[in-house]
Amino acid sequence: MDPRIREHAATIVNHSVDLRSGDNVVIDAHHVAEDLVVALHEVVGEHGANPLAVSHRTGKRAQRAYLRAADDEFETPEHELALIEETDVYIAVRAGENATETSDVDPETSAAYSQARQPILDERLSTRWCLTQFPAPANAQLAEMSTEAYEGFVWDAVNKDWETVRKHQAQMVEILDPAETVRIVSGDTTDVTLSVAGNPTINDYGERNLPGGEVFTAPRPDSVEGEVLFDKPLYHQGREVTDVYLQFEGGRVVDHTAGKNEAVLTEVLETDRGARSLGELGIGMNRDIDRFTYNMLFDEKMGDTVHMAVGRAYEDTVGEENEQNNSAVHVDMIVDMSEESYIEVDGEVVQRDGTFRFEDGFES
């Protein structure tokens, strides 16, 4: 086994989920990630915790067969809910054999299925969870990289000194946490203003997401005004959606278009009430992630980017007095901020063309 896989498992267990003796652990992974699953079982055993391997999220061939055969009436699977209610640590490993495996599932069916599973998602988010990536060949293909180069890319990104990352990002948390208003401008296609007043900013240094490398908070759902053109394609349920454009009024998406697969975008926005509002604003700060790989787990952490998600807000990014977006979906999309772009916080520019106020070369 590649020694970087055991290092990855140790990082997940010791850093990301802080595993303790007696913890009930679910490891959700596709079999192309078997080496990592084996390495995880090893460290879980060493810690005196209890592993169970499932492949809900990741068994896409099976999920496709199920969704195409089912009608559109789904109920919450009570056995899976019972499992997650008794779970302390949930480790989800992204990896697959075909990134477009669910491309011939009706988006409406997928959306109905997501909605029925919302109680399970709620429970999963209340565990010490971690979402990470195994560098399978299909994921390398999606990234337009050789498998070996992609392995290097993934393991360099996850096996690093997360304490240094934490300190670097804390500088941006200090700016965003007490802020009221944020404005994102990029070229002449994106100019959006939103309020984060009272909502905490989280420093993501490789705990819930591995790799980490962003700071993020929740916009107040009704505060978003303006328009955004997302520069990078979105992969949702096996389909590529390009050139997503959203126009906001009073916090709601009032107009949307896409270049390819607009129907997928429409289905997302029509999942439920919250799907038409933002649930996250994130600022990518991880300069070791030096290329787009068409994988949100990495792309959203890139330096010189911001991302916004329609749908659900993470509970810990919503102040007690504020409304939480409770949608069944959470779909991130990215704006490239490297050129002709700036982030304004309470009227002051804090990042221009990718360089932060607290970094060398910043020009306000």
Added chain:
Amino acid sequence: MDPRIREHAATIVNHSVDLRSGDNVVIDAHHVAEDLVVALHEVVGEHGANPLAVSHRTGKRAQRAYLRAADDEFETPEHELALIEETDVYIAVRAGENATETSDVDPETSAAYSQARQPILDERLSTRWCLTQFPAPANAQLAEMSTEAYEGFVWDAVNKDWETVRKHQAQMVEILDPAETVRIVSGDTTDVTLSVAGNPTINDYGERNLPGGEVFTAPRPDSVEGEVLFDKPLYHQGREVTDVYLQFEGGRVVDHTAGKNEAVLTEVLETDRGARSLGELGIGMNRDIDRFTYNMLFDEKMGDTVHMAVGRAYEDTVGEENEQNNSAVHVDMIVDMSEESYIEVDGEVVQRDGTFRFEDGFES
């Protein structure tokens, strides 16, 4: 996908577990059985039931890593127990990449792990469960067959007219169900007498086991007297145990030997109190299973054989007044009855050299 796989999935769902709309289903399978897992998800979707894929029983590489890393103190995994408590249908698919994957796990560790998991086994046996086989190359290798020939062997054995099987076997149930005493004699190495008084005999026609093809009951735990030499090697936790010999007094194993891996046998017998007594007497009646494949799921169903299991008795084979063997283990072993052998029920020979009383060519 081979059409016999969809047929297999349909047999499991429609015949073995009688799937109903709304059922919560667990599918436990190794990824070499992915085609069957996909086909099962399809029919589960058609029936409006809820599937969850796990790989507890079957992820042997991961289990090996876990057991070697853990110390010998195990607790019952509460999250898995909660899952099974809410499960209506449990489908376990045998298949693997290496039949000897757990051969370097300490048998004592495996036994301690089994014991901690007993409440989960109890719950699983109270679902509408089915244990079946996918013809993976490693299983073909264990059977000393080519993969293609083994595929034919497995799918011929599972995809058949189970109603005809049921009727044929009912003739033996009629003999065994009201019986008091059973004596099994084979050559000069096996002569064992036991009581089945008050214990029901089950007709296995492909429900809990697929393939089916046996009738079985539970001996009264304290009634077994005599000695048995099991003719066929036993594979337990990845190790081959040959020439198992057991001597019974007052129902308990008082002497045991084996040709190879006797320590594995000893560990089994020392798991707990019940592991030293029989929990099952079965009579193989499936003549379509025409060769030993070193796989108990098939071997125990062969015509011209009987099998006995040390350990746990199935609840439905124990009369209400009678004691149930509640061991954490259940380990089957086979006696070849094709030559110099007979089964006596209440003093009458009911099978000689593999031919039953109700069949042509029987000589009492």
